[in-house]
Amino acid sequence: MPRTEIATSKWPTLRRSPPLGVCGLLLTLMVAGVWAAETVTVTTLTRDGQVLVSLDVAGAYTQDVRSSVQSGLETTFRYDVRLSREAAYWPDSTVGSATLAATVRYDSLIEQYNVARMVDGHVEETTVAEDEDEVRDLLTRFERVPLFSTERLEPNSEYQVRVRVERRPRAAWFVWPFARAWASGVVRFTFVP
Amino acid sequence: MNVPRYGPREADRETVPRATVRVGGSRPLRDSPLLILLGIVLFLGALFGLLRVADRSTQLAPDYLSEVVLYALSAACITMLVVLGFILARNIIKLWVERQRALPFARFRAKLVAALLGMTLIPALLVLFVGSELIRSSAERWFSAPVDDVLTSANEIARDYYRSRERVVSDHAQRIAAALSGLSLDASDVVRVRELVTSDVAAGLLGSVDVYRVLLTEGQIGRVAIEPLVEVAMPTGPLGYSRAGSERLAERVAAGGQEDRQVEPLPGGADVVRSAAVIEREPGGEILGVVVASDALTGSAAFHSRRISGAYESYSQLRVLQRPLAGVYLSFFVMLTLMILISATWMGIYVAKRITRPVQLLAAGAREIGAGHLDYRIEPQSRDEFGSLVDAFNTMAGELSTSRRRLERSRRDLERKNQEGEQRRQYIETILERIATGVVSMDAEGRVSTINRAAGRLLGLDRGAVGQPASAVFARADLEPLSDVLTQAHIKTGSRSAQEVALGKDGHEVHLAVVATTLATDIGDVDGTVMVFDDVTPLIRAQRVATWRDVARRLAHEIKNPLTPIQLCAERMRRHFTTAPPPTRALVDECTSTIVGEVESLKSLVDEFSQFARMPSPRLAHADLNALLDATLGLYDGLFGNIVVERSLCPTLPQMRFDPEQVRRVVVNLVDNAVDALEQYLRTSSNGYKGVIVVQTEHDEAASVVRLIVRDNGPGIPDVDREKLFMPYFSTKRRGSGLGLAIVRRIVVEHGGNIEVADNVPSGTTFIVELPC
Numbered sequence: 001m002p003r004t005e006i007a008t009s010k011w012p013t014l015r016r017s018p019p020l021g022v023c024g025l026l027l028t029l030m031v032a033g034v035w036a037a038e039t040v041t042v043t044t045l046t047r048d049g050q051v052l053v054s055l056d057v058a059g060a061y062t063q064d065v066r067s068s069v070q071s072g073l074e075t076t077f078r079y080d081v082r083l084s085r086e087a088a089y090w091p092d093s094t095v096g097s098a099t100l101a102a103t104v105r106y107d108s109l110i111e112q113y114n115v116a117r118m119v120d121g122h123v124e125e126t127t128v129a130e131d132e133d134e135v136r137d138l139l140t141r142f143e144r145v146p147l148f149s150t151e152r153l154e155p156n157s158e159y160q161v162r163v164r165v166e167r168r169p170r171a172a173w174f175v176w177p178f179a180r181a182w183a184s185g186v187v188r189f190t191f192v193p
Numbered sequence: 194m195n196v197p198r199y200g201p202r203e204a205d206r207e208t209v210p211r212a213t214v215r216v217g218g219s220r221p222l223r224d225s226p227l228l229i230l231l232g233i234v235l236f237l238g239a240l241f242g243l244l245r246v247a248d249r250s251t252q253l254a255p256d257y258l259s260e261v262v263l264y265a266l267s268a269a270c271i272t273m274l275v276v277l278g279f280i281l282a283r284n285i286i287k288l289w290v291e292r293q294r295a296l297p298f299a300r301f302r303a304k305l306v307a308a309l310l311g312m313t314l315i316p317a318l319l320v321l322f323v324g325s326e327l328i329r330s331s332a333e334r335w336f337s338a339p340v341d342d343v344l345t346s347a348n349e350i351a352r353d354y355y356r357s358r359e360r361v362v363s364d365h366a367q368r369i370a371a372a373l374s375g376l377s378l379d380a381s382d383v384v385r386v387r388e389l390v391t392s393d394v395a396a397g398l399l400g401s402v403d404v405y406r407v408l409l410t411e412g413q414i415g416r417v418a419i420e421p422l423v424e425v426a427m428p429t430g431p432l433g434y435s436r437a438g439s440e441r442l443a444e445r446v447a448a449g450g451q452e453d454r455q456v457e458p459l460p461g462g463a464d465v466v467r468s469a470a471v472i473e474r475e476p477g478g479e480i481l482g483v484v485v486a487s488d489a490l491t492g493s494a495a496f497h498s499r500r501i502s503g504a505y506e507s508y509s510q511l512r513v514l515q516r517p518l519a520g521v522y523l524s525f526f527v528m529l530t531l532m533i534l535i536s537a538t539w540m541g542i543y544v545a546k547r548i549t550r551p552v553q554l555l556a557a558g559a560r561e562i563g564a565g566h567l568d569y570r571i572e573p574q575s576r577d578e579f580g581s582l583v584d585a586f587n588t589m590a591g592e593l594s595t596s597r598r599r600l601e602r603s604r605r606d607l608e609r610k611n612q613e614g615e616q617r618r619q620y621i622e623t624i625l626e627r628i629a630t631g632v633v634s635m636d637a638e639g640r641v642s643t644i645n646r647a648a649g650r651l652l653g654l655d656r657g658a659v660g661q662p663a664s665a666v667f668a669r670a671d672l673e674p675l676s677d678v679l680t681q682a683h684i685k686t687g688s689r690s691a692q693e694v695a696l697g698k699d700g701h702e703v704h705l706a707v708v709a710t711t712l713a714t715d716i717g718d719v720d721g722t723v724m725v726f727d728d729v730t731p732l733i734r735a736q737r738v739a740t741w742r743d744v745a746r747r748l749a750h751e752i753k754n755p756l757t758p759i760q761l762c763a764e765r766m767r768r769h770f771t772t773a774p775p776p777t778r779a780l781v782d783e784c785t786s787t788i789v790g791e792v793e794s795l796k797s798l799v800d801e802f803s804q805f806a807r808m809p810s811p812r813l814a815h816a817d818l819n820a821l822l823d824a825t826l827g828l829y830d831g832l833f834g835n836i837v838v839e840r841s842l843c844p845t846l847p848q849m850r851f852d853p854e855q856v857r858r859v860v861v862n863l864v865d866n867a868v869d870a871l872e873q874y875l876r877t878s879s880n881g882y883k884g885v886i887v888v889q890t891e892h893d894e895a896a897s898v899v900r901l902i903v904r905d906n907g908p909g910i911p912d913v914d915r916e917k918l919f920m921p922y923f924s925t926k927r928r929g930s931g932l933g934l935a936i937v938r939r940i941v942v943e944h945g946g947n948i949e950v951a952d953n954v955p956s957g958t959t960f961i962v963e964l965p966c
Binding site: 172 | 259260351352455464502505510512513
């Protein structure tokens with residue numbers, strides 16, 4: 001019977017790492033304070049040989065997003081999920097990555113939302129909804145999506161799941177080619193088989 | 194590097210070594226007209242493309258504009274900003290470095306570039322700022338309140354239309370479901386059900402009615418199965434209509450779902466409004482089935498409702514994408530401005546460079562020419578006035594180079610001639626130094642210019658006389674005759690004065706044949722005087738000897754002939770008076786004996802004369818002088834009690850050619866004379882004085898002579914006798930014939946040598962015989 005550990009996001013958290021890590025944390029805090037508009041709450045769960053990832057960025061459904069949806073624009077929340085193994089003095093090594101997306105298109109004539117949720121480009125679920133709250137949940141919340149296999153994970157090693165969220169269409173005057181994520185979040189966990 | 198257009202002339206190339214020709218300022222690639230034309234075409238093409246894209250931007254979807262186009266434009270703008278920054282930074286740094294290095298025209302170029310950049314940047318930035326503000330403010334005015342109200346109201350009307358249609362369809366579904374609630378919905382009820390639902394379809398109230406029977410109901414969602422029981426539809430349904438949507442809606446409603454309505458867009462542009470209602474055994478009881486009523490919205494109202502909704506959505510989307518869309522147009526404008534700015538900046542810098550570069554090249558070329566690199570050339574880069582200036586510079590450099598080569602050639606010729614002249618002068622100097630003829634030259638001012646070695650030896654002058662006035666040099670008492678010769682030569686320019694003069698030197702006469710010639714310039718002025726003199730003393734001596742030999746031969750002939758009769762007569766007289774009285778006989782005997790004795794004396798004298806006259810020429814052969822002296826002087830060893838003959842012979846005498854017998858005679862003669870002089874001197878001098886005769890040899894390499902020196906410490910020879918010492922029949926001895934030293938001189942002279950007599954220090958006489966070696 002495999003043990004299951006649920007790790008929740010502790011963003012921002014201090015890492016158990018040498019001063020370099022502290023510096024990195026401070027820098028991250030500064031950057032986050034300046035740039036991060038929204039924070040993604042990330043939760044992982046290992047079960048049945050899979051890493052189940054739950055995402056919640058409810059605060060991202062802002063008035064701008066609502067206006068975009070209500071205007072009939074096809075609005076997409078794209079989640080880039082990266083599972084990596086932590087290294088103290090070296091860039092983390094990526095174990096796997098996946099892309100989740102939720103797209104909504106609103107028909108103002110019949111007041112219906114058509115929502116499609118995709119994993120790695122494959123449509124997993126389509127929903128026709130009339131309730132905006134339901135649409136918001138469909139866009140901003142994913143529950144226990146099996147994204148990674150635990151076969152590549154080493155027991156008792158620390159991993160992190162980093163999520164970057166992009167929203168389209170963007171509403172900026174200017175598009176910076178190296179734009180950072182609109183929202184992001186990270187969670188660390190120790191894999192215990 | 195191109196071949197220089199100017200080089201040395203053909204005539205010069207043969208004599209001038211090939212020089213490295215450097216060409217300054219090769220044409221850079223960016224100055225290629227083809228490249229510039231291509232750049233302009235690309236720039237105009239990019240502008241045209243950009244304008245086309247901007248013009249067609251209204252046809253593109255707003256989200257496409259805000260995502261793809263805006264992203265591309267932003268990337269392009271950033272790239273161009275980087276390019277602009279690079280161009281500006283590079284050129285500013287270059288100008289700063291040039292100014293720091295104080296390169297020529299750096300300040301002028303910096304000002305020119307600054308002026309051109311200012312003329313470009315300031316208007317461009319002003320236009321960019323004003324244009325951006327215009328675009329931003331225009332974007333804000335896209336959305337006005339009346340349009341907003343109209344579109345919102347229209348969309349509400351369209352929605353109301355759809356809602357009303359949904360309500361109608363829903364009512365029909367509810368009514369049909371209520372009508373079917375009394376049936377069991379099994380196979381036996383199919384006909385009954387069809388009858389109930391067909392009337393509404395047939396009446397045109399609904400497009401279709403589908404009745405589904407619930408197979409299994411356990412009260413849980415997702416565990417319900419339905420099957421179609423009756424499907425009634427109008428024969429002419431809308432394009433793309435299918436029952437799948439009805440079935441899904443029925444399943445959802447049968448499962449207890451809340452959504453009992455559905456609007457399904459059809460491929461043909463129409464919408465299908467569906468509404469479902471459950472069929473219950475009794476109100477609130479078991480669900481037996483589901484009725485799905487459908488109606489297609491295909492009329493004009495539906496069409497316009499969809500158009501209204503589309504327009505409203507487009508309007509709303511524009512409002513949402515207001516900032517990105519404004520950003521797109523702003524990016525278009527910024528991109529155009531940047532393109533113009535980059536082009537203008539580059540063009541400004543290019544123009545500045547085009548103006549200053551030829552001047553810089555000329556300045557660099559002038560520096561190279563000034564440094565002596567006359568083969569430096571500048572590649573003409575244009576055919577305008579600057580090109581003409583460069584051509585003129587190259588022509589000037591070519592002429593300078595040719596002139597320099599000519600000068601170099603002339604200098605080498607002059608050096609060669611100078612060298613030849615110097616060699617000739619050294620050759621002449623060597624000859625003058627080597628010859629026995631004395632040469633003294635005077636300049637136009639009468640100062641002694643040169644004195645060769647023979648002149649110095651003959652006249653007793655040293656090099657210190659050079660540079661002194663000739664009048665002062667020849668004012669010396671013994672050289673006064675030469676001064677007279679010079680004076681006579683100066684009487685007439687270009688004339689020559691030849692005289693034979695006798696100079697007293699070291700107590701004896703030196704006879705010189707002197708020729709003084711004044712040198713005249715082309716215009717007749719006195720350019721100097723050359724005085725040449727030969728030592729003719731040996732010649733004169735030889736002439737004297739020859740004269741004496743002739744005299745001796747004549748005297749011997751004339752004297753010897755009567756001597757025999759005289760002797761015979763005297764003897765005859767003595768015999769005749771043998772019978773005479775004793776006094777008479779004694780007188781006769783005495784007289785005849787005297788006569789015979791004197792005749793014998795005269796005979797021996799005549800024999801010596803004859804011997805002197807008949808002396809043979811020396812037979813020269815290689816011999817060792819030191820060995821000869823050793824052998825000869827050995828005869829004197831221990832011969833005299835108070836006279837010592839010492840030898841001081843040079844061990845490094847060279848091999849000589851001489852007649853050993855004659856030289857032995859010379860040595861014997863000189864030593865005998867010294868012995869005679871010492872014996873006579875010792876007889877009169879105090880006791881204890883010891884006579885010493887030193888015979889010495891030495892080698893004078895410079896004069897190529899070997900000196901044989903016979904020195905005694907006797908009384909010496911009075912000055913008055915020295916001149917006559919070597920003349921025949923001069924003798925200081927009572928019994929001498931006076932021919933000894935004459936014979937010695939003759940032998941020496943016939944060997945090509947010379948003999949001198951000098952005082953010995955502190956007393957005595959020194960004979961110096963010089964024999965060539």
